[in-house]
Amino acid sequence: MVPISQLLEFAALSWPDRPAIIEKDGYMSYGELYAQTELLKAELLHLGLTKGQGLGVMGRNGSAFVAMMLAGMGCGAVVLPISHQLKAAEVNCLIKDTKLHAVIDDQSGVQPVDNELTMISFVRQDLRFAWLEPVKDGPVTPLSDAAFIRYTSGTTGSCKGVVLSHNSIIQRVDAASKALNLTPDDAVLWVLPMAFHFLVTVLVYLRSGASLIVCKDLLAQTIIHDANQHHATLLYASPMHFRLLAADLSAKQMPTLKYAISTSAGLPGNIAEAFAQRFNLQVTQAYGIIEIGLPLLDSLLGKEKNPQSVGFPATGFSVELLNDDNEPVAEGEVGRLAIRGSGMFDAYLKPWQTAEQVMVNGWFMTGDLALREVDGRIVICGREKTMINVSGNKAFPEEIEAVLDRHRAIEGSRVYGQVHPLMGEIVCAEVVLVKNIKLDVEDVLRFCRSQLSTYKVPQRLSQVEHIAQTQSGKLKRIWSS
Template identity: 35%
Template sequence: MFSIVEAIRERATPEAVALVQKDRTLNYQDLFKQSDAMADAIRQHAPRDASRPDRLRIGVHFPSSLDYVPLALATLTAGACFVPIPDELAEEEKRDLATRTALDYVLVSEPLATWLPEGSVKVGEFTLAEQKVQIQRLPAATTNFPVADFEGINPAFIRFSSGTTGKSKGVLLSHESLLERITSANEGLQIGPGDRVLWVLPMAHHFAVSIVLYLYHGATTIIEETHLGEDLLRAGAEQKATVMYGSPVHYRQLVEAPPVGEWTALRLAVATAAALDAATAEKFRTRFGRDLVQGLGIIELGLPVLNLTGAQEAPEAIGLPLSAYECLLKDDSGKEPPQGEAGEICLRGKGMFDAYLDPWMLRAQVVDAEGWFATGDLGKRDSAGRVTICGRKKTLINVGGMKVFPEEVERIIDSHPKVQRSLVEARVHALYGEVPIVRYIPSPEGAPTTMELRNHCRAHLAGYKIPLIFTVTQELPLTASGKLKRA
């Protein structure tokens, strides 16, 4: 049966450097030596029950670091389905994830083991980078999905979607789909053995289409421990990074960083996970002499859309679909709307997810009759065919029949120098039906006045899009992957 880990192993150059973190390096040969040793420990202490038809589901709860990578590979090498457990989740959410995936075992760093369900039993442990990793057997859980169908997929990976507007779903990927999506995405990224990728995202959220892609194509992944712009710049310069893949938050900090190094090796910078603003893109181009390329990263498909050719003309666009994908916009009647008008972004192509775990739905039950997957994102096309995301279909605010996309308003408010981040929501209004209101986190230097924010919005937005109420807050509700959590 096909294994993505074995595919990586077959292509790897043993002495080539796979991972870097500060003064530590790990070449491909040692990476597999470590993962194989841990896979042996997993097989010894967490053996598969020969009487059951499906493979084990093993959670990994470990700090995002160089050592996370061989641990995740060991899970797959041992023949299990890998289930990352984000550290950002509350303990109750971690237990819920374990229940919904019917986890058999968890590999957990000793200090992080406090959340484990009652009845968990430590059946073994091993040492990884001077940290004790416990192998915990979880109490038997009821599977709410057909185990024979689950096993028939050749499952490699389960990750829960962000759950920005409701309960998250477990997205299931097979080894084959994982290979399809990383090779399809790389038709645009063009990552190869000569690349050194600066890594700034959490492993538990971006492992499948990112780390696996870099390993498969023989690149070096440089893991930076902090998200401060100064540290990112220093790491990029000193490590001669050629690629960076991060969120707009990372790039906003990077463009304002003091001049602690000259980052001249950079060839490609990709922004994903949240909307990119034009001001940050322009500052990045001015400082580094490279376009900041926005893409659409989506757990159901990987990286199907990338703004490789339009980053200067339309920096806020996610761009055009890569060659392995097609993109269609659909209005409420199911037809492509006129240029410049919004429609739901629908995608199809290689490496699409195989099933939703909870509730169980095979891919064929989710896509339409022609194979289109409806993303829930609303977008519009420009004259070049590039797509720009307007917002989420479920979060659209209807102001007297006029459409307001919260994400558009947030992008403007977030561009104010005294605002760190904002969340725009709807409030019921007797006359207009709904009106937008906003909560925002001020910058450390202090909050802007309401009049300053209103004037800033007025310069960029139509009047009906300007929030009726501006409220200062010290925190906003976020999903485990750092996206805004909407009611």
Template identity: 30%
Template sequence: MVNAVQNIWRHADANPDHVALRVDRRSWSYGELRAHARNAARELAGRGVTRGDRVLIMLPTSAEFVFVYHGVLALGAVAVTVNTLCTPREIDYFHSDAECVLAVGCPDTRDALLASSDRPAWIVEPDSLVAARTPVDNAMTYVEADPVDAAVLLYTSGTTGSPKGAVLTHGNLLACGRSLSQIQGLEPEDRVGTALPLFHVFGQASVMASVQHAGAALSLLRPFDAVQMLDMAVSHRLTMMAGVPTMWNEMLHADTPITADDLPDLRYFLTGGAPLPHAVRIEFETRFGARVLDGYGLSETTGAATGQPLAEEPKEGSVGRAVPGCQLAILGADHQPVPAGEIGEVAVQGPNVMREYWNRPDATAAVQSGPWFLTGDLGRMDEDGDLWIVGRLKELIIRGGYNVYPAEVEDVLYRHPAVVECAVIGIPDERLGEEVAAVLVLQPGHDLDVAQVRTWLGERLASYKVPRVYHLRDALPKGSTGKILKRAIDVDDVAQHGIRTRRSDSTKATA
């Protein structure tokens, strides 16, 4: 029998004064973290929450989130963590679909949560759970759960149909923390910082669960700001930072004098959520002096599927190998493994894979093939087991019968000195079926000769992969973690207003 909070309890017993959590200039030890989680559990129990109940949590990344979340898990209840920007309609859907008995929010989310008068809600006031240094009370421990019992419901983005709740178990969360802390070499002396939202699997499981498995310290920043993130790395003497590619890119272009000399303790940058362009990786490592470790995971794999082995030099573009306890495969259309080096669908099996989609047996069956979870991502794997992600099955561009993988084109575009951000998409084309289009954000003050860019790309990519359409934007749409949302890009707008090139074109665009 287990519980996903057991690592906090274990470290609170063994080393109660060791720092577990930092937010700004405040910190809480493992003993205090356990005590505050117990306080939250008592409050939840007083409001009728019992084992197996679902509790909707609509709290920002904060100490309050950490305490309430672990209070829910300690009771054996299920945390349904959602974006604080959700509208009343979205909250109604999550609350109804998960059959929640209580919603927990804060003053900023009060109005949205209370829009439905029949929804029981607990509004956590600032510092209400953390103002006092609560003495450690051994009278209350956690509920013993089965490893397959639900601990968290994480709703997927719902790009097709209504969002689905991925059921992550107590065993999933513990396996994630164990495997990632092992592959990252996390120790109790480590200090890990992030601005990732904790309602999302990356911040909640990949970062927080692995830090707690090791008994290390977690520093939180909200909202993300490139300068403030680097300032936190200096003031908290971080040894690791976790984020997504857009965060690293913004830090590279931040107006700050901080360099590697100011970060003597920093060893690793943990990146995931989307492919990290090689050019950004090299420039980031050069400027800030720490190694970038790439990884790959989904909500359905508790945020953990691969990681970079510390003892080896990473292979360019690879997201590493299967984390301890997991297995990977590249499957063809017949769901059989393909030879090393060939592209197919990435499949995962192991203790990190979700139990099911909540109340969706058909959707669950659709992502299973024997023991394998089908990710919907396209990738290739070499004979050493190193994995490269080349795109989503649904993002694959088929141009005149040729397969174009957007991630490959984007990686090359990021090496162009005028490009800050980019997204490569397919747009309808009467002759070819689809045409390759690049949506670009330029460095301030830069102009772009798209014919020159096309020639530049042609020297680095096969001709059928080179975009023929270029569309400039001031910014690209992003999700809550900072990941670029291609589905939010208006394909018709790109097709109508993008600059179309031919070999004889000489057209300049200005940021």
């Protein structure tokens, strides 16, 4: 295995002139990215950044963000990626909760702190560095080999700071590299926020020598243009991106794309079908989770794809479906998804809990409910916490949302449970309508009745202007009330 500090060096020695990151202003080769990262690391060391200190890294997608992350880890610091789209209060909350020592950013968002700034030159821009005052003594975590902290999405509860060591990251990158099987001939179309997806995918792409094409915006025409201009071979995106592309009316194709992988949230079947028809390329899903990495994806060649599954366990991972007593469920039954394998997280930050304390008999309980198909593929049915219990029957919001989203008048939906004195819970739904369409409640319910069991049909349906999402693109769930 190649250590994190040497990962970029290995790529620079192997493919010095190969484009590492392609941006709107040009590209940076692996040789140049390594040289600039080493200069930045030297500057951070000169400023006094040392092993174990917490470093917030805030920036937009691009070479500067990658260099800041790798330079920070190269100094031995524990890096916390921060989205440049966060508001000042949100950034301040992250900094205080994590008890960081310092912050570095690319000036693309709010100024993280009001303390004295040191400007650091990076290629054609200046980065800002600031110490937090007062600078606290000691490491940011009790873990001696800590390298990375990222907060979970917080879709159904409070966010948790997930801590990963250098060794865990190395194992995770190694496992994901084998699963994705990329080469220096590949070019990855990048549309996801690096602040939420740096581990594990960005490091895998750098390790493999692939080029990372950073799209300047999320317009379908931009994504298609960049794919064709730079001969993209892989699109790794969220359902939102696939929906935008499927709706594009230009008729332009992306002929060099070999793979399209959806992640971060469940992919509705109608979007997968529409994308496949529009671009003549089937979408598959990958199951990524910050505590584990990339344990499930549909990567087996020669098998027919199933866009509704998240694929098979990757090499080095085991999957089990457990009941409430932590025993395996019968074949074909829905169970609680449990995973173990390479590169598992080391601890939760606050309150401090090691992975061993969190896991159940060596299994990490993902919080998802799933079933295993006959061929071994895993299909996600919903979240344990969001499952709606209607008179003893299990209704999964994700399944109902998939049906609602297929209605011609509905742009998006969110389903949740509401406490009911007789039935325990009932199904409720919020919908965002297509522009210039009026809500016809009975038509929507009639559509649902044609495709869902009676207990799954929403009892209450309301129109909203928008549906809130987390920073990583997942629906913000509503608790039963």
